[in-house]
Amino acid sequence: MPDLGRVSAVSRFYVTTPIYYVNDVPHIGHAYTTVTADALARWHRLLGDDTFFLTGTDEHGLKVQRAAEANAVAAHEHATRTSARFREAWELLDISYDDFIRTTEPRHHRSVQQFLQRCYDNGHIYKGTYAGLYCVACEAYYTEDDLIDGESCPIHLRPVEHLEEENWFFRLSAFTQPLLDWYEANPDAVRPEGKRNEALGIIRQGLEDISISRTSISWGVPVPWDEGHVFYVWYDALINYATGVGYGEDPERFATWWPDVHHLLGKDILRFHCVYWPAMLLAAGEAPPHRLFVHGYLLVGGEKMSKTRLNQIFPADLVADFGVDGFRYHFLRDTVFGNDGDFSYEGMVSRYNSDLANNLGNLLSRVATVVAKKCGGVGPAPRPDSPLAPVAAEVYADTAAGWQAIAPSQALEATWRLIREANAHLEANEPWKMEPGPALDAVLGDALEVLRIVAVLASPAIPGTCEEVWRRIGMPGTLRDQRLPAAAGWGGYPGGVPVTKGDPLFPRMKSGS
Numbered sequence: 480m481p482d483l484g485r486v487s488a489v490s491r492f493y494v495t496t497p498i499y500y501v502n503d504v505p506h507i508g509h510a511y512t513t514v515t516a517d518a519l520a521r522w523h524r525l526l527g528d529d530t531f532f533l534t535g536t537d538e539h540g541l542k543v544q545r546a547a548e549a550n551a552v553a554a555h556e557h558a559t560r561t562s563a564r565f566r567e568a569w570e571l572l573d574i575s576y577d578d579f580i581r582t583t584e585p586r587h588h589r590s591v592q593q594f595l596q597r598c599y600d601n602g603h604i605y606k607g608t609y610a611g612l613y614c615v616a617c618e619a620y621y622t623e624d625d626l627i628d629g630e631s632c633p634i635h636l637r638p639v640e641h642l643e644e645e646n647w648f649f650r651l652s653a654f655t656q657p658l659l660d661w662y663e664a665n666p667d668a669v670r671p672e673g674k675r676n677e678a679l680g681i682i683r684q685g686l687e688d689i690s691i692s693r694t695s696i697s698w699g700v701p702v703p704w705d706e707g708h709v710f711y712v713w714y715d716a717l718i719n720y721a722t723g724v725g726y727g728e729d730p731e732r733f734a735t736w737w738p739d740v741h742h743l744l745g746k747d748i749l750r751f752h753c754v755y756w757p758a759m760l761l762a763a764g765e766a767p768p769h770r771l772f773v774h775g776y777l778l779v780g781g782e783k784m785s786k787t788r789l790n791q792i793f794p795a796d797l798v799a800d801f802g803v804d805g806f807r808y809h810f811l812r813d814t815v816f817g818n819d820g821d822f823s824y825e826g827m828v829s830r831y832n833s834d835l836a837n838n839l840g841n842l843l844s845r846v847a848t849v850v851a852k853k854c855g856g857v858g859p860a861p862r863p864d865s866p867l868a869p870v871a872a873e874v875y876a877d878t879a880a881g882w883q884a885i886a887p888s889q890a891l892e893a894t895w896r897l898i899r900e901a902n903a904h905l906e907a908n909e910p911w912k913m914e915p916g917p918a919l920d921a922v923l924g925d926a927l928e929v930l931r932i933v934a935v936l937a938s939p940a941i942p943g944t945c946e947e948v949w950r951r952i953g954m955p956g957t958l959r960d961q962r963l964p965a966a967a968g969w970g971g972y973p974g975g976v977p978v979t980k981g982d983p984l985f986p987r988m989k990s991g992s
């Protein structure tokens with residue numbers, strides 16, 4: 480079978496989510512990026528790749544300081560509490576991160592200081608005065624042209640503030656040409672294509688130097704060469720991706736993982752990731768990231784979800800209705816990763832019923848019922864020449880291509896084709912009407928083999944359910960020990976093992992329940 484899932488010859492996969500601000504509790508927008516990163520990490524672990532999945536919380540900056548003041552607690556206390564909420568949400572959603580970074584950790588402070596000291600020593604940082612219009616919610620300065628009605632932030636639609644202070648500046652303007660050269664030499668570095676063009680547009684307009692330190696607040700990483708200054712939250716935050724793999728502490732480890740990283744991010748933070756971050760890395764003498772995948776917004780009623788718009792939906796509310804895997808599946812399958820997607824409860828019910836309850840759930844329950852009734856509960860082996868065998872081979876290739884392209888909806892669509900074909904195969908043969916014997920065994924063995932392969936291929940998206948399928952069809956060990964592509968090869972179901980009939984995997988939901 481062709482080895483379609485490899486990311487590089489070294490078989491390593493490093494994936495990150497943005498680190499989330501602790502002024503807000505986790506909502507489904509945060510979960511969307513995180514579940515996607517998790518599924519990718521799980522896919523690469525199945526491939527046998529050495530995988531590292533980093534997420535965490537962004538805890539400095541004015542926004543967090545003010546959120547803490549509003550709650551009448553110290554900034555660090557506030558950050559600790561909210562960071563814990565993110566960890567709880569990720570535990571609920573079966574997120575298998577390898578490391579959770581908090582920007583208030585000493586290891587991160589050390590890494591930021593070393594990284595920016597390198598930029599300073601290399602002559603890319605200088606002192607100046609900054610006066611500008613600042614949006615606290617974005618933690619960013621705007622020009623008047625960017626503002627709505629000359630006064631409001633284009634993202635948060637609320638008035639910006641006038642700030643003036645002595646700052647350290649990063650000589651971003653000097654990186655216009657190096658960035659253009661890097662973009663040209665790495666046409667796939669920023670995906671999808673439209674987002675690459677957007678980033679190139681920003682660079683081609685000409686880049687201005689940016690202020691990277693603040694004296695007006697103390698809640699941040701101190702500038703090592705100038706007491707009284709802290710780094711502006713974004714320049715500390717971006718460096719988390721380097722801290723996570725040992726920057727400044729373990730050069731060997733850093734060299735192992737960097738720059739072959741896959742950053743996932745929403746389009747709201749494209750400029751920081753696709754323009755500033757590669758420039759900062761060049762300034763520090765490091766290579767820019769291998770891949771930046773920019774995805775769209777999850778909209779609710781046509782609007783971006785946010786605290787200020789009071790339209791947030793929290794993971795636990797949906798998990799209560801759809802289960803963890805119902806939640807994960809929906810967000811991976813329903814929106815093309817890269818585009819905006821409009822969330823609706825009705826849409827979620829309908830996708831759940833069709834794909835999970837009817838297709839996957841039904842296949843397992845039909846097979847287990849007939850095996851119990853007509854084969855004494857022992858699953859027969861598949862046929863080597865089953866008509867489903869070539870379908871399974873195509874499905875593996877398409878599924879692998881989907882995950883490789885960071886297109887979970889495409890990968891899952893491919894996997895579900897095998898489920899649909901197996902259900903059609905059952906309907907054509909009607910094993911529930913057949914007499915026990917070799918003909919019946921052949922039909923059931925093939926369907927059990929499909930269930931085994933689907934359990935492997937769908938496990939990055941719906942891990943808990945797939946482990947349950949694995950157990951019910953009588954497979955030994957756990958799915959985590961399976962390796963692709965071998966585990967997707969036709970003929971792996973041994974036969975002669977007990978098949979368990981259990982409760983429905985996904986009880987059907989009533990529309991509007």
Ligand code: MSP
Pocket residue numbers: 496497498499500507508509511512537716717718719743744745746747748775776777778783784785
């Ligand atoms: N702290 C910065 C990121 C620093 S990364 C070095 C930040 N944090 S955030 O809490 O605002 O989270 C931003 C990310 O959360 C987005 O880029 C996106 O990945 C995810 N999302 C938050 N709301 C979202 C939607 N409504 N839709 C899709 N993703 C969203 O920015």
